[in-house]
Amino acid sequence: MRAIQQREFGGPEVLELVDLPIPEPSGGDEVLIRVARAGINFADTHKREDGYVQKQSLPLTPGSEVAGARADTGERVVALVEQGGYAEYAxxxxxxxxxxxDGLDDGAALALLIQGLTAWHLYRTCARIAPGDSVLVVSGAGGVGSLAVQLAKPMGAGRVVATASSDEKRELCLRLGADAATDGDPSDPELLRDRLLGANDGREYDVVLEMAGGPLFDVALRALADMGRMVVYGISSREQNEVRTGRLLKRSQSVIGFWLFHYLEQRRHLERPLAELFALAAAGEVTAVVGDTYALSDARRAQEDLVSRRTRGKLLLDPSR
Structure with a gap:
């Protein structure tokens, strides 16, 4: 089968198109899937460099989610895989x-898998969103962000504000249901804080969903209200931050880390949220924003485009090309 493999850690150039044996399931605990689409995630770029939360081993076939058909029954499925998603079989x-x-295509199903589950748990499990809470979604045009913007109101949020890096992406955030969208450029921290507060009618935020890190994290924390909850689910800038505990105590604030893979050990953490997400999609209350589909042979370019923020929505790989 055709697959992407890396034999060393590094930049996109380490991703190679190779021919590998089709994997074989070990008993009934594993399912072989003929992959129609593989999802691309920002975490894939961290794993490529061995800079992820979980250490990686070589050789590595990237990819943690796929959509396709079960090889044994032909049933259309989405699945979370340990690794190996960038391939014809996983x-x-x-x-x-x-x-x-029925009625949900592969791309939409993938967008509702890792990104959808993440957005659901950010609100329900971590932020414990309450009716009327104001919400700031950092990178609201991204895979998780675009779903977080849409889920906010159905989950009870009041005013919803998103950051995005271009006029086009900010317009998308507004179409998805944000009440306001603003530039998230942190190069002038005071100006950014003014923009964030201005977008929320001068008020600080009850909930902040943050995945950039670096200066943007610091500004977003300064825009958090008393008893506010900031949920951190990524560090796309690769700049980690430190938080003074005295500040948290003084304002009864919470900074909460979230990593979806801690929730994979129990199916109940996945089944109920996915059922709710699929129902919202079927009712037209949530639209999965699916971006570009790349050929498997273009996996390098796909990751380059993702890191450089030239993309929006859920990115996919087509193993047939």
Whole structure:
């Protein structure tokens, strides 16, 4: 089968198109999936450099989510895989395989898998969103952000503000349901804080969903209200931050880290949220924003485009090309 493999850690150039044997399931605990589309995630770029939360080993076939058909039954499914998604076939633990409802295409199902589950848990599990809470979504045109913007109001939020890096992306955030969208450029921290507060009618935020890190994290924390909750689910800038505990105590604020893969051990953390997300999609209340589909052979370019922020929505790989 055709697959992407890396034999060393580094930049996009380490991703190679190779021919590998089709993997074989070990008993009933694994399911072989014929991959129609593989999802691309920002975490893939960290894994490529061995800079991810979880250490990686070589050789590595990237990719943690796929959509396609079960090889044994032909049923259309989405699945979370340990690795190996950038390939024509992938193995998935049986308890991390979910049927795709009729009327939902592969790209939308993938957008609602890792990104959708992340957005759901950011609100429900971490931020514990309450009716009327104001919400700031950093990078609201991205894979997680575009779903977080849409889920905010159905989950009870009041005013919703998103940051995005271009006029086009800010317009997308508004179409998805944000009440306001503003430039998230942190090069002038005071100006950014003024923009963020101005977008929320001069008030600080009850909930901030943050995945950039670096200066933007610091500004967003300064825009957090008393008893506010900031949920950190990424560090796309690769700049980590430090938080003074005295500040948190003084304002009864919370900074909460979230990593989806801690929630994969129990199917209940996946099944209920996915059912809710699929139902919202079927009702037209949530639209999965699917971006470009790249040929498997263009995996390098796909990751380059993602890191350089030339993309929006969910990025996919087509293993047939």
């Amino acid at each position: 193995l998935a633990p049986a308890d991390r395989v979910f049927p795709i409802p």
